[in-house]
Amino acid sequence: MKTEDLLAIAQQQNGPVYVYDAEKIKQQYNRLTQAFNGVNQLRLHYATKALNNISILKYMASLSAGLDTVSIQEVRLGLHAGFDPSMIIFTPNGVSLKEIEEVATMGVQINIDNLSILEQFGSKYPDTPVCIRINPHVMAGGNSNISVGHIDSKFGISIHQIPHLLRITENTKMRINGIHMHTGSDILDIDVFLHASEILFDTAKNFTELEFIDFGSGFKVPYKTGDIETNIEELGEKLTQRFNDFCRHYGRDLTLAFEPGKFLVSQAGYFLTKVNVVKQTTSTVFAQVDSGFNHLIRPMLYGSHHEIVNISNPEGRERFYSVVGYICETDTFGSNRKIAEISEGDYLAFKNAGAYCQTMASNYNSRFRPAEVLWLNGKAHLVRKQETFDDILRNQIELDFAALS
Secondary structure (H helix, E strand, O other), X not given: OOHHHHHHHHHHOOOOEEEEEHHHXXXXXXXXXXXXXXXXXXXXXXXXXXXXXXXXXXXXXXXXXXXXXXXXXXXXXHHHOOOOHHHEEEOOOOOOHHHHXXXXXOOOEEEEOOHHHHHHHHHHOOOOOEEEEEEOOOOOOOOOOOEOOOOOOOOOEEHHHHHHHHHHHHHHOOOEEEEEOOOEOOEOOHHHHHHHHHHHHHHHOOOOOOOEEEOOOOEOOOOOOOOOOOOXXXXXXXXXXXXXXXXXXXOOOOEEEEOOOHHHHOOOEEEEEEEEEEEEOOOOEXXXXXXXXXXXXXXXXXXXXXXXXXXXXXXXOEEEEEEEOOOOOOOEEEEEEEEEOOOOOOEEEEEOOOOOOHHHOOOHHHOOOOEEEEEEOOEEEEEEOOXXXXXXHOOOOOOOHHHHO
């Protein structure tokens, strides 16, 4: 997208707004499929939790993507968006057996990540195909908040529990049709990821009716100029060769699956805000915008970096600013950032705002959650309205204290 397009959208909206570039999503999808075009069967299950707007889900379906879901609500969103149940995988963590049973009635692929639920589900529904999530005890991602394959993770069944796992599957006679892992986000070391994959292959040998092996995702995207990222092409070449070799020894072709979320939508997203105040203190110049961590929590939660651009004055002389929000907490988006000179009323764009931004937004301080716009075929399409005060009150029950006294 061009800067002038973003500026026009920002000026049109009465408040902060998330913008998603459909063409960039398509480019990332095609890049990943091209990297693995050497396997006979590839499926990309888009991670709904990254960005769950119904129009985004429909766009993913138009690209032939499947869907990765972690809650029954996400499953329902996927079905509402038109996904065939067979294209949806349900990978919850810590949910009740009741929720898994309800999802199973929808015809969705079930993925179980703990021994207790595996035994209960297998005993009751031995004919329902189940995928098993393994914890390979490999840190292939970034910090511990976004790496979920380490030994202390709550996710997956430990590789040290494989004997117990096999006893459960043998005793229940349940049907295991998939093996899965997800090591975490921001994968940089391909060799470490391939090492984790070998653990998954070794586990897969224990099951004779597999249809697919799911390697999760967590591919790192660049967050700033010159930033490092996962070398998808190198990973595609090496993992394709190893996967095809495994299929030959296994005796038939399996589907290679991934669950990309951030990789597909992060770089496609922009978060646009307006500068309310430029505030000079004894040591800092603050640019205070009409938003806060209620709309973009990742910098405060993960320490994530989002490039900030002044789209009202992109060619202006650069100065140092700390960009902060209007929440009654510390809500710093970026400290001492070099940005084209900012004036009150200017619009700032935060890059890499497609993943885990809107979906993690809240009404903290009773602020409205922003609108969402999809940029498609050179035009801006509103795909979610900004909330109103009625939305804040909706579902609240006001007691009549005079009548109760």
